[in-house]
Amino acid sequence: MKGPRASDAMVKEPLESPLLLELAKEAFRRQIANRVRPLARSYVEKWMACELWLYPSVIQRHGNELHMYKAVVLETLRNTSLDDMLGICQATRPDLNDLWAKPAARAKLQREVERSIDAVKAA
Numbered sequence: 001m002k003g004p005r006a007s008d009a010m011v012k013e014p015l016e017s018p019l020l021l022e023l024a025k026e027a028f029r030r031q032i033a034n035r036v037r038p039l040a041r042s043y044v045e046k047w048m049a050c051e052l053w054l055y056p057s058v059i060q061r062h063g064n065e066l067h068m069y070k071a072v073v074l075e076t077l078r079n080t081s082l083d084d085m086l087g088i089c090q091a092t093r094p095d096l097n098d099l100w101a102k103p104a105a106r107a108k109l110q111r112e113v114e115r116s117i118d119a120v121k122a123a
Helices: 006-012 018-036 041-048 053-059 065-066 072-077 081-090 096-099 103-120
Strands: none
Touching: 006 041, 018 072, 018 081, 041 096, 041 103, 053 065, 053 103, 065 072, 081 096, 081 103
16 A cells, blocks of 8 residues: 655645745735736736636646645635735736726636635645
8 A cells, every 4th residue: 555645645734834825825926916917908808807717727737736735725815815916916017907996807806716716626
């Protein structure tokens, strides 16, 4: 019988290290900024209208990390406020502040987070 894999232990262990969680939060903030920076206004408008979703490409691209650090990813998604995420969008692309300020942006972001959580749980 094989022993437990390192990734199994990482997934099942409770979040013991505030440092790991803080690193995850900072990485999450940077990823939001990196994703928002190159977006065209028309893309953001389509995103807000629910014509596009961002989470599937992130899940696909980072599947291994999400599986290995599932608990940290879920904790980060659940505990990063929508205001913080929209603040990152506003700071990264202030030229789109009229879009970020719309209630549709908050609603869409909430749905993205909810679907992301479900997708990470299923990963």
